[in-house]
Amino acid sequence: MTSSPPASRFPVPPRDELPADLRERFDDVEERSGFLPNVFAALSWRPAEAAAFFALHDALMDKETPGLSKADRELIVVATSAANDCLYCVVAHGAIARIRSRDPYLADQVAVDWRKAPLPPRMRAVLEVAVRLAVEPVAVTAADLAGLRDHDLTEDDVWDVGAIVSLFALSNRLAHWAAIPPNEEFYLMGRLARE
Structure with a gap:
């Protein structure tokens, strides 16, 4: 039996220690996909940067244009x-x-x-x-x-x-x-x- 590698070389805080907006986002992603992508866990140790990254990601990726x-x-x-x-x-x-x-x-x-x-x-x-x-x-x-x-x-x-x-x-x-x-x-x- 193999174990999964850690999500990051950096600390990954428990979800209950994250700001409410990140917790909600993580819960929503996990509910829709069935798992939490490792990038979410990895970025979570710097909550303000994670929130900024996800905001820019969403602005660029979650839209359709002609x-x-x-x-x-x-x-x-x-x-x-x-x-x-x-x-x-x-x-x-x-x-x-x-x-x-x-x-x-x-x-x-x-x-x-x-x-x-x-x-x-x-x-x-x-x-x-x-x-x-x-x-x-x-x-x-x-x-x-x-x-x-x-x-x-x-x-x-x-x-x-x-x-x-x-x-x-x-x-x-x-x-x-x-x-x-x-x-x-x-x-x-x-x-x-x-x-």
Whole structure:
């Protein structure tokens, strides 16, 4: 019998010691998904920062726009997290991408090599710029942003691409820093029918 690795290299406070808003959020997530993602536990030792992270996450990820669906937003996270070698974010957001895209294969294809994934031209253009921003930010030019607009992304959508990549660059690095392991539950999400 193996035991799960700790959720973080840093202290994880008991939930009853957290501010009420974080406790409520954690309870809600656990009730909806059946488990608490390790990133929640890992970030909880710094409650003010956790609340700020989740607020920005929600503002960027929990919306649909004509140019970027919720599934598209998750694929940005998967592709850029793969480029940053972040196992936690690839596995966790790959699970969410499978659910939001209703495709059990696409997130894996994007994680391994987004250039070979069956993506429409708009999403291919988005991921090309997003991955470039993730790995070589100075290589992103005004022409890259104009190219996104040519694929019918609005000014807000173009901003969201950069903001999502930037937020998850932070998340990728914190996941590495704290050695946050993916929850086992993520591996099957979106692949098997939910019980």
